[in-house]
Amino acid sequence: xxxxxxxxxxxxxxxxxKQGLMRTLGARLAKVTPGQVEIxxxxxxxxxxxxxxxxxxxxxxxxxSAAGYAALSMMPVDRGVLTTEFKINLLAPATGERxxxxxxxxxxxxxxxxxQAEVFSENEGKERLIAxxxxxxxxxxxxxxxxx
Amino acid sequence: xxxxxxxxxxxxxxxxxKQGLMRTLGARLAKVTPGQVEIxxxxxxxxxxxxxxxxxxxxxxxxxSAAGYAALSMMPVDRGVLTTEFKINLLAPATGERxxxxxxxxxxxxxxxxxQAEVFSENEGKERLIAxxxxxxxxxxxxxxxxx
Amino acid sequence: xxxxxxxxxxxxxxxxxKQGLMRTLGARLAKVTPGQVEIxxxxxxxxxxxxxxxxxxxxxxxxxSAAGYAALSMMPVDRGVLTTEFKINLLAPATGERxxxxxxxxxxxxxxxxxQAEVFSENEGKERLIAxxxxxxxxxxxxxxxxx
Amino acid sequence: xxxxxxxxxxxxxxxxxKQGLMRTLGARLAKVTPGQVEIxxxxxxxxxxxxxxxxxxxxxxxxxSAAGYAALSMMPVDRGVLTTEFKINLLAPATGERxxxxxxxxxxxxxxxxxQAEVFSENEGKERLIAxxxxxxxxxxxxxxxxx
Numbered sequence: 001x002x003x004x005x006x007x008x009x010x011x012x013x014x015x016x017x018k019q020g021l022m023r024t025l026g027a028r029l030a031k032v033t034p035g036q037v038e039i040x041x042x043x044x045x046x047x048x049x050x051x052x053x054x055x056x057x058x059x060x061x062x063x064x065s066a067a068g069y070a071a072l073s074m075m076p077v078d079r080g081v082l083t084t085e086f087k088i089n090l091l092a093p094a095t096g097e098r099x100x101x102x103x104x105x106x107x108x109x110x111x112x113x114x115x116q117a118e119v120f121s122e123n124e125g126k127e128r129l130i131a132x133x134x135x136x137x138x139x140x141x142x143x144x145x146x147x148x
Numbered sequence: 149x150x151x152x153x154x155x156x157x158x159x160x161x162x163x164x165x166k167q168g169l170m171r172t173l174g175a176r177l178a179k180v181t182p183g184q185v186e187i188x189x190x191x192x193x194x195x196x197x198x199x200x201x202x203x204x205x206x207x208x209x210x211x212x213s214a215a216g217y218a219a220l221s222m223m224p225v226d227r228g229v230l231t232t233e234f235k236i237n238l239l240a241p242a243t244g245e246r247x248x249x250x251x252x253x254x255x256x257x258x259x260x261x262x263x264q265a266e267v268f269s270e271n272e273g274k275e276r277l278i279a280x281x282x283x284x285x286x287x288x289x290x291x292x293x294x295x296x
Numbered sequence: 297x298x299x300x301x302x303x304x305x306x307x308x309x310x311x312x313x314k315q316g317l318m319r320t321l322g323a324r325l326a327k328v329t330p331g332q333v334e335i336x337x338x339x340x341x342x343x344x345x346x347x348x349x350x351x352x353x354x355x356x357x358x359x360x361s362a363a364g365y366a367a368l369s370m371m372p373v374d375r376g377v378l379t380t381e382f383k384i385n386l387l388a389p390a391t392g393e394r395x396x397x398x399x400x401x402x403x404x405x406x407x408x409x410x411x412q413a414e415v416f417s418e419n420e421g422k423e424r425l426i427a428x429x430x431x432x433x434x435x436x437x438x439x440x441x442x443x444x
Numbered sequence: 445x446x447x448x449x450x451x452x453x454x455x456x457x458x459x460x461x462k463q464g465l466m467r468t469l470g471a472r473l474a475k476v477t478p479g480q481v482e483i484x485x486x487x488x489x490x491x492x493x494x495x496x497x498x499x500x501x502x503x504x505x506x507x508x509s510a511a512g513y514a515a516l517s518m519m520p521v522d523r524g525v526l527t528t529e530f531k532i533n534l535l536a537p538a539t540g541e542r543x544x545x546x547x548x549x550x551x552x553x554x555x556x557x558x559x560q561a562e563v564f565s566e567n568e569g570k571e572r573l574i575a576x577x578x579x580x581x582x583x584x585x586x587x588x589x590x591x592x
Contacts, residue, residue: 015198016198018196018197018198019196019197019198019203020192020193020194020195020196020197020203021194021195021196021197021203021205021206022203023194024172024173024194024195025172044168045168046168046169046171046172047168047169047172048166048167048168048169049166049167049168049169049213050163050164050166050167050296051228055167055168055169055170055209055212055213056208056209056212056231056234057169057205057206057208057209057210057212057213058169058205058209060204060205060208060209060212060234061203061204061205061206061208061209062205064203064204064205064208065197065203065205080199082238082241083204083238084237084238084408084432085235085236085237085238085381085432086204086208086235086236087233087234087235087236087383087531087578088233088234088235089232089233089558089578089580090230090231090232090233091550091551091553091558093230106535106573106576107535107573109535111407111434112380112434114533114535114576129550129551132550132558132578134531134533134576134578136380136381136432136533138407138408148198232556232580233529233580235383235430235531237410237430237432239402239403239405239410254387254425254428255387255425257387259555259582260528260582262385262387262428277402277403280402280410280430282383282385282428282430284385284528284529284580286555286556311494312494314492314493314494315492315493315494315499316488316489316490316491316492316493316499317490317491317492317493317499317501317502318499319490320468320469320490320491321468340464341464342464342465342467342468343464343465343468344462344463344464344465345462345463345464345465345509346459346460346462346463346592347524351463351464351465351466351505351508351509352504352505352508352527352530353465353501353502353504353505353506353508353509354465354501354505356500356501356504356505356508356530357499357500357501357502357504357505358501360499360500360501360504361493361499361501376495378534378537379500379534380533380534381531381532381533381534382500382504382531382532383529383530383531383532384529384530384531385528385529386526386527386528386529389526444494
């Protein structure tokens, strides 16, 4: 791991550990490289909607975090990020052994960064695309105590 | 309460009670009328992001459920709904005493229904708009065991 | 008309006249009040898609302009706006005697403004909602020659 | 060119020629392969917004057509498509020698197809990503005279 990669990894892991929602959902930070982040959620009744699938809100939560952390991993150290908007297309019910959200930066800008997350359902070693999220993140510089 | 209102209320409450995620988040179904649904969430560390605000994923989850149940409340009884996509604009950090998501149907169609949810932060009796969600719901008729 | 209304009207009309695309589409600025703007397009073969309906791109163009000008009408005079993203739901084919896009500001912020536009199809004096657009506009202050 | 490719090419070209808006904008169908379509627009005052950039509505129009035709190129011959919603992020002003929209299918479904279009600005042989569109297309089977 290069210094940059190690530093991005540490930065994202420290911040992720502060996200109470990720712990509550049972989501796990699987991989971090600069510009790319993977979050994994194991389906269970505590994150379900009424038909037993993983709730769109839980899918969105890990996809938003994956996209947001991909953006954060490329930010100067004195800047945090806030999601200003996202759009998610839900392509198939979220079921299976694991739900995997992979976030990546599409374009990093001074004020706004565009990131995407693909969400896969994994079953018997095979992955299937179940959702696609596109998010705009705003860089926040030392405002209102907002950092990583 | 009219028969229609009572029936919509019962239908939505029964389904909401099956959403494990709503229970896990501590979200509560506050009001149901045909075409309109209100869900309330009290901010707490279990639904937070890294700065202590309510996570965009939790805001999205209650907004999506509010919009989806607004749609369900107007569906014929043999049909359920699934969210196929939503877009959310996050206008201000989700903080305060209560987060209130109010869903309503914009246009009900045979296959697709468009619904919106406004999300407010309530503090000392005053409400402030913090998010706006627009969702497309697909009507599902007795497919794959999907009902209310 | 108050001074504010007259000034917003003049400002938006002057800018609208510079939008070559609006002229090319045959779109007309119908009403301007601070925070609200109406643009009208008469369906014709020059703005059609393959089935003869008005093309989603033309519907989006007038809806985006209506939302953007609603935002501009509330900006301090030294600031312009640029659309950073929008989402449009197309609810019914765009046909009829007139297509009317009504933009309004949902929340005006220092950097970002959220606006919406409802698009109606008018026929024999009756209006029908055919599209809903939500747009984020960014305030631009004297940058790169961008003004109204 | 395989039979499938030739047939997709012919089908898309025939339909594109019926889109009055594309002709009005001066947009040109550059490439068609099954699941991928490229449309090119040369910036000019007739498609501009008030600062002289290509209007977001014109960018959206070619991106929506590129995404929609990517979807159509993979549809059974008795089915057409209609855009039900799209979201576009505008990353940089649309200027340059050519604006190129490249649409591709993300996931083709029985009722709904998800497609994306990346839009590039080309200058002195170099491309720069200026917009990203995500669209949902609905398959239409012999309804209301809607075909290709």
